[in-house]
Amino acid sequence: MAGVTFENVSKKFGDTYAVKDLSMDIPDKEFLVLVGPSGCGKSTTLRMLAGLDTITSGIIRIGDRIVNNVPAKDRDIAMVFQSYALYPHMSVYDNMAFGLTLRKMPKAEIERRVREAATLLGIENLLNRKPRQLSGGQRQRVALGRAIVRDPAVFLLDEPLSNLDAKLRVQTRAEISKLHQRLGTTFIYVTHDQVEAMTMATKIAVLNLGVLQQLGTPQEVYETPVNVFVAGFIGSPSTNFFNAVMRRDGDAIFVDLGAFKLPVAPQMQKALMPYIDKPIIVGIRPEHIHDAEFTPASTDVAVVPAQVDVTEMLGNETLLHLVAGEHRFLARVDPRTQARPGRDMKVAVDVSSMMFFDPETEMAIR
Amino acid sequence: MATRYGAMEQPELAAGEERASFGDRFKGFLPRLPLHAVLIAVIIIWSVPTIALLISSFRSPQDIASDGWWNALIPPWDFTWSNYDAVLNQRGMGRAFVNSLLITVPVTILVLLIAAAAAYAIAWMEFPLRNGLFLVMVAMLVVPLQMTLIPVLRLYVNLSIDTEVPIIGGRVFGPNSYLGIWLAHTAYGLPFAIFLLRNFFGSLPRDLFESAYLDGASDLRVFFRIVLPLSMPALASLAIFQFLWTWNDLLVALILLGDPNLAPMTLRINSLVSSFGSSYQLLTAAAFVSMAVPLVIFFALQRYFVQGILAGAVKG
């Protein structure tokens, strides 16, 4: 069991950086999710850790050992590939045993490990089948089983759920989380789906264009995103962003969005002082904009008039596409709402959850 | 009735619809009569030469000379094995058959192994000049055999090792040696083989290899336990191709093997033709004996043969 450290790791393909100057410290037993849009460098990072791609510069450690030039098979890692990479001509048993037979483990030991892993994953009755006889979900478990029997120091998973249908995905998510708790090994997981990241991770690393944006717990990246990108990427539907100007009214600062104004929570007043009469970016999550008639109690709200453009009823909540002046934004409101397309209504904005970003650096203002 | 270029299917019947009666189908058949006529004619025309030969090979020399082979189809039927007997036992065809095997089988195995090894390296290992080297290898397909034979023969003469090889005969190396013709045929077969196999190996999923490397497999392991088992169709096609090409070759044998004891069937028949131009009773039987093996292979393994051609001719 070991932690993983990245020290200023970069990967260049020709002249472009796939990963730039990545530094992360991942303690043992962490479930780290690398998340970001396509091309952000998450898979490249995983592959460098696995030893499938060379490192242009920087150091990667597994445990205390520098593994830059260590061949993949000696790094004590196991990987679950996006397409599972099962050997089509071998049975499930042989697929799972392959790595162990190569390491010349005694047959009895191999048998024990394979059966144990198979039982853990519920595939013990599939051991004699070939991959083409299995469903997608079953193949995925075999891929997991193949990694488990190796008993590695670190588990690497490359978008393992992306080939499963939606329902299976939700189910498997929970199973992978349980597996992590059960095995107690470090998991490094790559995905482009922020829901998977939020639900499974103990730590999330958000990447964009090869650069690490933020490393933190799911709660941290959700509540205190470090920049516009993270705020917009985490959370679904995404954060609403508004271009606004800070204004002063006597002692208090407020946000002038043109069509309406919003007060600023007391704890933010000081940080926003330098932006008076200057432009600013405001981020408000749809779940923090309520139907004024159904506002949860004890929230510090400001009421804003808006016009309803489209309503999407989901049963447990309703999504409202709203227009106020030149601003268009989304709100997640109580399903009992009376809002209808074309009507005017009042929404209540949770002021204390507003996020502020510098318009030039796009960094969060705290 | 829609014409499909894909597999023929019987259309689904809608509720209440009945399958067309025989009369209806016959009417539908008539406009297609020209189509069938043309195709049947083509089939017949294409098969006639071979059938003519086959039938004649069972007739006595007098019969062959006196009237056309088609007459043999009407009774009385007067067939004989004597031609085959003469050819196989007296004209050295039996030995030639063995020689053809002795030449073709080792060559096929060698080509498969050597080309697979090279194709594996080109497909999955990284090294400088990788693409250039592959292009050069494939470009060798262009070289007409004729261009290589004088120098190769000279080389063989200069490097000749004259000791006689036990059992199979011929020199150890040089002109009239099995080793010499094995190596030559193998070399000539490599460009196509490497081209075919490299394309096929390249189409195997990358993460299969990565997973194996992660599992600790060395290159040799991956080659024998993953690449080869998964490439059986391509290997089969190649084997058939190489076998037929080598079995049917005349030119290389003509130049590198002068000794009649080592001559494969093609060579034997060629000399039969030149010395016995019109003794058709021998020629027909001889030709058929030489065709026997390729035809058997063709009928038994048609699918792989065709696949091989397709892979070589169309993008693999």
Add this chain to the structure above:
Amino acid sequence: MIGRKWWVPWVWMAPALILLTVYLAYPVLDTVRRSFQDRRSENWVGFDNYEFIIKNPAPLVADTHSALLNNLLWLTLFPLIVVPAGLVLAVLTSRVRYEAVAKSAVFIPMAISFVAAGVIFKFMYEYNPNIGTANALLEQIDREPVAWLQDTRAPQRWITDSGPADAPGPLQINNLALITVGVWMWTGFALVVLSAGLKGISTEILEAARVDGANEFQIFRRIILPILMPTIMVVTTTLIINALKIFDLVWVMTGGRFSTDVVATLFFKQSFVVRDFGVGAALAVVLLLAVVPVMLISLRRFQFQEEIR
């Protein structure tokens, strides 16, 4: 893979590289060298051998012009017949239930050797109508038998007994008889490849065309043909290359006599019968020069496909 030593790929490729160098690369260079030397490859003679080929000073001994022209006939006529035949047959066979049988019948000749095919057609072309099928058929329609493999007359002379007495060089009955054998052998190849290409055309496109009102001919000309063009090119280049290299067939049936020589058979005679290595090598080089442009075109297409990969 990290950790693989630099020399590993080279070890894997070594046997192939050695064989290719010894049997293909080196001989090409050596042959080119010999083409500039005398008959025993002892002295340098510059372009003399090539001059010999071009000037053709001894046509009775070695008719280089005839050989070159015959190859020209082969490489134009042969693909010109085989490709359309293969294409038409591919289309026709796809519409019948006995498609596999028809394809096999046409394809079988590919499996046998040129030598065996040579024997088969010697039999068919035999002068004596009691033996030769072709002449037997002629007898049925009251025509004189023809010495198919020796007759150097122009075809129209034979059919109508009129027309120019001297045909343009290679257009001889016996050449055409030989090419017929080639067609018999290789149409199956074209058929199989084009048939596979045909099956790769999505039926949706064809159905859309029918809905748009196109009849079968229009569909063939405007949709199938353009889509199949790359495959047709591949087949054609293969056939052209084979036409240039043709040896076994001609050798077995006529030995290159009666003006049927092609460059490959002439090469053989010059090198191993007359033993003039210089001219032989020059002929081989000419052969290579003829094949190279054709191959370059294929290679360029191949590289293009590689980039897509």
